Amino acid sequence: MDATITLIVNGQKRTVVTDPERPLLEVLREDLGVMGPKYGCGEGRCGACTVLMGGQRALSCVTPVGSANDKEITTIEGLADGDRLHPVQKAFLDEGAIQCGYCTPGMILSAVALLEENRRPTDEQIVEWMNGNICRCNGYAKILNAVRRAASQIKEVKRS
Numbered sequence: 227m228d229a230t231i232t233l234i235v236n237g238q239k240r241t242v243v244t245d246p247e248r249p250l251l252e253v254l255r256e257d258l259g260v261m262g263p264k265y266g267c268g269e270g271r272c273g274a275c276t277v278l279m280g281g282q283r284a285l286s287c288v289t290p291v292g293s294a295n296d297k298e299i300t301t302i303e304g305l306a307d308g309d310r311l312h313p314v315q316k317a318f319l320d321e322g323a324i325q326c327g328y329c330t331p332g333m334i335l336s337a338v339a340l341l342e343e344n345r346r347p348t349d350e351q352i353v354e355w356m357n358g359n360i361c362r363c364n365g366y367a368k369i370l371n372a373v374r375r376a377a378s379q380i381k382e383v384k385r386s
């Protein structure tokens with residue numbers, strides 16, 4: 227049975243009437259036109275659909291939209307502050323860590339979630355955390371550099 231579900235998507239309140247069991251990813255893309263989160267495997271194994279839900283990393287392809295009711299959802303579209311990119315976005319650009327770009331929104335959201343939890347991750351911690359995000363272009367070395375760079379820049383911002 228359909229239900230009325232309210233999502234706070236990138237700071238905007240959005241309401242949908244839908245089956246609460248539908249994947250959050252499908253509702254974001256098809257009902258709300260939020261195209262940043264990507265469909266990869268559809269079964270929680272590639273990370274392309276990663277978003278932040280209530281500040282925590284979530285795989286939106288396996289998250290029933292009903293469980294997101296009244297929660298803040300952040301997608302790649304909501305990271306920049308006006309024209310100012312989020313430090314993780316900027317680091318991915320600066321390190322050339324984007325090839326076809328399909329994995330990039332999920333990678334960036336995963337990295338943001340990591341740096342929220344751990345501002346000084348070791349390389350091992352970065353690799354372990356990002357393990358669920360697959361890059362079919364095999365850009366892992368540059369992605370690691372980008373997360374490292376973002377971590378150091380966030381530290382500098384915090385210090386100044």
Ligand code: FES
Pocket residue numbers: 264265266267268269270271272273274275276285286287288
């Ligand atoms: S599309 Fe969600 S984990 Fe692959």
Ligand code: FES
Pocket residue numbers: 323324325326327328329330360361362363364365
């Ligand atoms: S940049 Fe192509 S899948 Fe990662």
